Amino acid sequence: MSYNTLILTIDGPAATLSFNRPEKLNALNPEMLAEFSRAVDAVRADQAIRVLLLTGQGRAFIAGADIKQFLELDPLRARQLAHAGQEVLFRLEALPIPVIACVHGFVLGGGLEVALACDFIYAAANTKFGAPEVNLGFNPCWGGPQRLARLAGKTLAKELCLTGRLIDAEEARNLGLVARVFPEASFLEECRNAARNLAAKSRLALESVKKVIDGGADADLKTGCALEAENFALCFVGPDVEEGVSAFLEKRKPRFQS
Numbered sequence: 001m002s003y004n005t006l007i008l009t010i011d012g013p014a015a016t017l018s019f020n021r022p023e024k025l026n027a028l029n030p031e032m033l034a035e036f037s038r039a040v041d042a043v044r045a046d047q048a049i050r051v052l053l054l055t056g057q058g059r060a061f062i063a064g065a066d067i068k069q070f071l072e073l074d075p076l077r078a079r080q081l082a083h084a085g086q087e088v089l090f091r092l093e094a095l096p097i098p099v100i101a102c103v104h105g106f107v108l109g110g111g112l113e114v115a116l117a118c119d120f121i122y123a124a125a126n127t128k129f130g131a132p133e134v135n136l137g138f139n140p141c142w143g144g145p146q147r148l149a150r151l152a153g154k155t156l157a158k159e160l161c162l163t164g165r166l167i168d169a170e171e172a173r174n175l176g177l178v179a180r181v182f183p184e185a186s187f188l189e190e191c192r193n194a195a196r197n198l199a200a201k202s203r204l205a206l207e208s209v210k211k212v213i214d215g216g217a218d219a220d221l222k223t224g225c226a227l228e229a230e231n232f233a234l235c236f237v238g239p240d241v242e243e244g245v246s247a248f249l250e251k252r253k254p255r256f257q258s
């Protein structure tokens with residue numbers, strides 16, 4: 001499958017989807033959104049892929065949706081664009097495998113919304129995050145305000161989206177948006193190491209962790225705990241628990257089958 005605006009590489013169990021319009025700081029235009037959507041489906045269909053990294057070519061992860069397109073929008077088309085982006089990000093979020101946003105440079109507007117739909121964000125120290133849509137006269141609409149508010153609270157979500165100010169990687173980490181910050185020089189290697197480590201774990205266990213956290217996030221405590229118990233029970237259906245526990249007791253590395 002070929003793409004004009006992104007590069008999808010598969011290295012054993014790890015897939016890397018890299019946004020590739022570096023001359024426009026990977027601004028997400030309609031073609032890129034359509035290709036992103038196709039790539040998410042391709043990753044989902046390939047059972048050999050166990051972890052997905054999202055990256056950007058050049059000096060940005062994504063500097064937002066392509067601003068040029070907004071002059072052509074009327075209210076109907078605007079709503080369609082909002083739904084199209086939201087739908088792709090829901091599908092990205094629903095992938096059963098871990099998805100890491102490996103971001104550097106600019107992570108703005110729609111780029112921040114893409115990163116927030118991943119399981120977690122690893123950032124290079126030079127990263128700048130922001131939701132500057134307000135400066136163009138509209139609100140972010142690909143789930144960014146919702147995910148920001150759930151992740152870091154309504155106050156922070158409002159402050160970032162109302163002011164449009166940019167924050168650096170360290171501030172983003174302190175606010176809980178970013179899981180880890182790495183020096184620019186070692187950043188990609190650190191992300192690849194993390195992918196290798198995740199790929200060696202039980203696929204069923206990883207899927208269960210995602211299900212209980214995503215499924216419980218908007219539920220009450222008891223519903224979330226019930227989800228944990230059900231998924232814990234399901235982990236014992238396959239051979240991975242026996243392998244993981246035996247490997248620990250025998251002081252060797254596990255070889256999971258799922």
Ligand code: COA
Nearest residue numbers: 023024025027063064065066067068106108109110132133
């Ligand atoms: N949409 C369309 N084009 C964009 C873009 C976007 N979101 N972000 C950057 N670009 C383009 C620039 O227009 C420029 O193209 P050109 O060389 O044909 O003029 C190219 O990418 C490089 O960007 P430039 O502005 O020259 O780089 P910079 O280092 O001076 O500034 C930014 C970088 C990110 C601060 C600046 O590009 C910017 O503010 N971008 C818009 C961010 C934004 O508002 N995003 C939300 C959109 S909803």
